[in-house]
Amino acid sequence: MTNTAARPSGRLVRRWARFALMAVVAAAFLLPFYWALVLSVATRANVFTMPPDLVPSWDFISWARVFTLAPWGLYFLHSVIITGATIIAVLVTGVLAGYALAEVPFRGREVVMGVLLAGLMVPPEAILIPNYVVAYHLHLLNSLAGQVVPFGANVFAVFLFRQFFKTLPVELWDASRMDGARWWQYLRHIAVPLARPVVMTVTLLTFVAQWSQFQWPLIITQGNGARPVEVALSYLQGFDGSHWRELAAASLLTLAPIFVVFLLTQRHLISSVAGRAQI
Amino acid sequence: MAQIEWDHVSKWFGPVAAVHNISLVARDHEFLVLLGPSGCGKTTTLRMAAGLEDPTSGRLLLGERDVTHVEPRDRDLAMVFQNYALYPHMTVYDNLAFGLKLRKTSPQAVRRAVEDAAARLGLESLLARRPRELSGGQRQRVALGRAMVRQPQAFLMDEPLSNLDATLRAETRVQLKALHAQLATTIVYVTHDQVEAMTLATRIVVMNGGVIQQVGTPDAIYDRPVNQFVAHFIGTPGMNMLPVLWGRVDGALAAIVGSQRLPLPPGLPWMRAAESAVSHAATVGVRPEHLRVAAAPETGTPSLKARIRLVEPMGHETLVHLDLDPDLTLVARTPDRWPHSNIPVWVSFDPRHLHVFDPVSQVAYEAV
Amino acid sequence: MVETVPSQPSPPPVAIGPRAPVRRRSFNLGWALVLPALAFLALFTYLPAVLVAAISLFQWNLAGFSSSHWVGLQHYAQLLNPISGFLQSLTVTAYYVGMMVPLSIALGLGLAWLVKNRGPRLTAWETFTRSAVFLPYITPAIATSIIWIFIFNPQFGLANAVLSALHLPALGWLTSTTWALPAVMINNLWHNVGFMVILFLAALSNVPQDVVEAAWMDGANGAVAFWHIIRPHLSPVMLLAVILGTIQAMQTFGSIYQMTGGQFGGGGGPLNSTTTTAIYLYKSAFVYFHYGYGAAVGVVLFLVMLGVALAQKKIGERHTFYR
Numbered sequence: 001m002t003n004t005a006a007r008p009s010g011r012l013v014r015r016w017a018r019f020a021l022m023a024v025v026a027a028a029f030l031l032p033f034y035w036a037l038v039l040s041v042a043t044r045a046n047v048f049t050m051p052p053d054l055v056p057s058w059d060f061i062s063w064a065r066v067f068t069l070a071p072w073g074l075y076f077l078h079s080v081i082i083t084g085a086t087i088i089a090v091l092v093t094g095v096l097a098g099y100a101l102a103e104v105p106f107r108g109r110e111v112v113m114g115v116l117l118a119g120l121m122v123p124p125e126a127i128l129i130p131n132y133v134v135a136y137h138l139h140l141l142n143s144l145a146g147q148v149v150p151f152g153a154n155v156f157a158v159f160l161f162r163q164f165f166k167t168l169p170v171e172l173w174d175a176s177r178m179d180g181a182r183w184w185q186y187l188r189h190i191a192v193p194l195a196r197p198v199v200m201t202v203t204l205l206t207f208v209a210q211w212s213q214f215q216w217p218l219i220i221t222q223g224n225g226a227r228p229v230e231v232a233l234s235y236l237q238g239f240d241g242s243h244w245r246e247l248a249a250a251s252l253l254t255l256a257p258i259f260v261v262f263l264l265t266q267r268h269l270i271s272s273v274a275g276r277a278q279i
Numbered sequence: 280m281a282q283i284e285w286d287h288v289s290k291w292f293g294p295v296a297a298v299h300n301i302s303l304v305a306r307d308h309e310f311l312v313l314l315g316p317s318g319c320g321k322t323t324t325l326r327m328a329a330g331l332e333d334p335t336s337g338r339l340l341l342g343e344r345d346v347t348h349v350e351p352r353d354r355d356l357a358m359v360f361q362n363y364a365l366y367p368h369m370t371v372y373d374n375l376a377f378g379l380k381l382r383k384t385s386p387q388a389v390r391r392a393v394e395d396a397a398a399r400l401g402l403e404s405l406l407a408r409r410p411r412e413l414s415g416g417q418r419q420r421v422a423l424g425r426a427m428v429r430q431p432q433a434f435l436m437d438e439p440l441s442n443l444d445a446t447l448r449a450e451t452r453v454q455l456k457a458l459h460a461q462l463a464t465t466i467v468y469v470t471h472d473q474v475e476a477m478t479l480a481t482r483i484v485v486m487n488g489g490v491i492q493q494v495g496t497p498d499a500i501y502d503r504p505v506n507q508f509v510a511h512f513i514g515t516p517g518m519n520m521l522p523v524l525w526g527r528v529d530g531a532l533a534a535i536v537g538s539q540r541l542p543l544p545p546g547l548p549w550m551r552a553a554e555s556a557v558s559h560a561a562t563v564g565v566r567p568e569h570l571r572v573a574a575a576p577e578t579g580t581p582s583l584k585a586r587i588r589l590v591e592p593m594g595h596e597t598l599v600h601l602d603l604d605p606d607l608t609l610v611a612r613t614p615d616r617w618p619h620s621n622i623p624v625w626v627s628f629d630p631r632h633l634h635v636f637d638p639v640s641q642v643a644y645e646a647v
Numbered sequence: 648m649v650e651t652v653p654s655q656p657s658p659p660p661v662a663i664g665p666r667a668p669v670r671r672r673s674f675n676l677g678w679a680l681v682l683p684a685l686a687f688l689a690l691f692t693y694l695p696a697v698l699v700a701a702i703s704l705f706q707w708n709l710a711g712f713s714s715s716h717w718v719g720l721q722h723y724a725q726l727l728n729p730i731s732g733f734l735q736s737l738t739v740t741a742y743y744v745g746m747m748v749p750l751s752i753a754l755g756l757g758l759a760w761l762v763k764n765r766g767p768r769l770t771a772w773e774t775f776t777r778s779a780v781f782l783p784y785i786t787p788a789i790a791t792s793i794i795w796i797f798i799f800n801p802q803f804g805l806a807n808a809v810l811s812a813l814h815l816p817a818l819g820w821l822t823s824t825t826w827a828l829p830a831v832m833i834n835n836l837w838h839n840v841g842f843m844v845i846l847f848l849a850a851l852s853n854v855p856q857d858v859v860e861a862a863w864m865d866g867a868n869g870a871v872a873f874w875h876i877i878r879p880h881l882s883p884v885m886l887l888a889v890i891l892g893t894i895q896a897m898q899t900f901g902s903i904y905q906m907t908g909g910q911f912g913g914g915g916g917p918l919n920s921t922t923t924t925a926i927y928l929y930k931s932a933f934v935y936f937h938y939g940y941g942a943a944v945g946v947v948l949f950l951v952m953l954g955v956a957l958a959q960k961k962i963g964e965r966h967t968f969y970r
């Protein structure tokens with residue numbers, strides 16, 4: 001153990017043991033997804049068996065039946081609208097505030113910074129009830145807007161944009177002024193296009209957060225009017241808990257956009273989450 | 280009319296005056312160079328003309344129009360920045376076109392203007408590239424092109440050549456001069472490099488400490504510096520400065536330099552000022568190229584005894600460092616080669632090449 | 648030809664200059680730009696943070712203050728009464744957090760060590776395993792909790808299949824007051840450990856390799872090298888992991904709700920064995936509609952979380968090296 005270089009065979013064994021362990025870990029973490037897939041394409045006969053059947057039988061009837069159990073298209077539409085609108089709102093508020101805090105000197109800027117930082121200290125769980133009260137008085141209950149507005153600004157996004165804009169050389173602003181740009185044209189044509197990695201990070205983090213949003217939509221939506229997929233899924237399990245195959249299919253349906261985005265943007269997504277933790 | 284006028288303009292950064300009460304006119308079609316050491320206020324002066332800095336007091340006029348509080352976009356001036364400040368995410372074409380697009384120029388007109396500027400600067404083959412794919416010289420040309428496409432009333436250039444290597448700088452300097460002749464517009468140009476200033480300028484503005492020291496043609500600045508700062512700042516090496524006391528030799532005015540006496544012929548333009556001065560002291564300046572070094576004293580011209588301390592051979596000329604007294608040194612530029620050091624020699628010069636400055640105010644006597 | 652005589656060759660007098668006139672609209676522009684963000688946050692963060700304390704003093708009616716009934720500190724007295732179940736929810740939360748934080752840190756550190764790149768670049772296996780471990784972290788909790796409900800099904804679930812393969816007795820899992828919370832923990836460990844792995848991977852990459860190698864050369868074995876060389880480098884991240892892990896665990900809602908019968912009365916079963924404070928707060932306000940009482944729970948939760956964060960920071964500062 002003390003001198004591995006002198007014992008190549010020992011090192012080889014260790015390397016293979018590590019690969020085997022990594023394979024086991026990866027399999028264990030992916031197993032729930034895999035089993036859900038198996039369940040969703042199982043025939044009725046091989047759902048309730050002990051030990052559980054781990055070989056898929058590729059019967060897609062449950063996938064079709066999911067859509068007869070509930071209006072999934074509508075729920076998806078809601079979730080897409082909510083997520084999309086929140087991303088836009090967070091980007092707009094983040095870019096504007098980040099730009100102001102980075103490049104526009106104004107009286108009270110330090111105060112604004114302090115107020116924003118204080119906002120990070122408020123645990124969302126603790127203010128659930130007053131949030132509901134505010135939403136009630138703004139007539140946001142049971143609406144799509146009610147699921148966007150509370151998340152329309154994100155302190156983390158503001159700071160990310162501020163940090164990035166601070167790194168831009170001031171000559172770019174001077175040059176664009178000489179070219180005739182106003183501040184918003186500078187933002188639109190120069191600063192924001194250059195901030196693409198930050199835009200991407202904020203988009204990904206907001207997407208993941210909003211697609212998974214559950215408690216808030218659970219308390220403010222009733223019926224199908226504004227219900228997003230996560231809440232719909234929760235109800236489906238509540239009322240049709242024995243429909244394992246359909247539930248598995250519906251769960252995978254909800255997970256699908258996340259999988260797709262993860263596969264496309266893996267590296268950026270992981271570093272975004274890592275960056276978020278450091279703030 | 281593309282005349283830019285600074286009218287009693289000052290700029291304070293907190294308690295520090297970067298520019299102090301300057302009045303200056305860049306005339307139409309003129310190549311005006313603001314020259315000075317770093318921190319002398321030349322860039323601030325330029326940026327106030329651009330509208331990128333607000334003057335603390337005073338007015339800025341474009342032609343007859345008061346633009347003191349007018350945004351840069353409404354001044355119709357273009358600027359070339361020291362580090363070029365190209366938009367990194369845009370192609371060369373888009374960099375050139377950006378200003379025109381913002382002004383809602385028709386696409387055809389944009390294309391024509393960009394292609395025209397690209398052709399003049401030899402950028403045609405680079406239009407699709409991004410700044411990071413360009414060499415320093417190419418970037419510099421793109422920065423120039425971006426200023427040219429809009430056909431502004433005047434160009435403002437902030438040390439546009441300082442990020443180029445020496446060879447490229449010399450080439451670009453020549454191109455810039457040709458371009459000025461071609462475009463026939465006003466250029467205000469900031470530099471700390473006197474060679475650029477001398478070669479390019481119609482007139483030079485020498486600045487120091489936020490104050491204009493002298494304005495004049497390159498020749499005037501070189502031949503008749505109004506004070507010690509200008510005299511020493513222009514020329515490489517700078518003008519030799521020697522503290523002297525006035526005395527009389529056989530009734531004629533003579534300068535006492537260290538332990539030596541330097542008889543002077545009568546009738547030099549500054550003599551009356553020197554004689555009527557309260558002080559018996561002055562500073563005498565003489566440019567290195569006006570000094571002659573010889574093994575024996577010349578007859579008919581004032582000569583000083585010296586010793587060669589150090590020789591810097593440059594090929595076409597030689598810089599000879601001389602000691603008059605332990606604390607009095609001179610540098611001479613001579614076409615002769617002086618191989619050895621520590622040789623006793625004689626230094627002589629035409630007294631008409633002497634510049635005499637008041638030791639307190641440092642102002643040249645001719646200028647009084 | 649001398650055209651201009653210097654007015655003043657000496658530097659200008661350095662006096663207190665006039666301040667630059669505030670001419671630009673920067674004062675207004677700056678505020679205008681931060682206003683949208685502040686408005687959103689004001690409505691759903693700052694105002695509620697104040698409002699929560701006010702609401703907790705009323706028998707709250709949604710119509711507003713005028714139709715609500717002032718009860719003073721009565722709700723807080725109720726909280727302290729064991730009958731209310733609040734204290735029990737704190738116990739459950741403490742148990743949950745007390746298990747989750749060390750487990751997820753230990754597991755996260757172990758996994759980070761496993762998937763850490765040994766060579767200069769990542770191998771395909773390392774990348775794949777990292778992705779597999781991270782993926783659950785970004786999945787929506789309800790969708791994955793439903794899968795875990797299947798896994799923990801006492802008759803047909805994978806969990807008991809594994810136990811029986813190991814010749815261990817089958818468990819009731821979510822139907823058992825003892826095993827329901829551990830089942831939730833397993834789900835959330837699986838779900839959240841990827842975050843810890845990322846946190847520790849970043850920290851491990853900061854451990855100078857030459858120091859570790861020097862220790863090997865000096866004859867240190869793995870455990871010794873870890874304890875004396877790597878652990879000190881990890882301690883700042885460890886503090887972060889403890890704080891973030893605690894905050895995350897305290898706010899866990901969706902998975903507990905879903906796995907413990909949320910659709911049948913708000914979750915937390917069986918017999919309140921999984922009623923954490925988050926579940927308790929939700930049920931008070933949105934199952935029993937005692938908004939004022941729920942707000943009091945929120946205030947306590949707020950204070951507890953603030954206290955935990957401050958305490959951990961204080962303790963952490965004393966034991967953290969290499970800050």
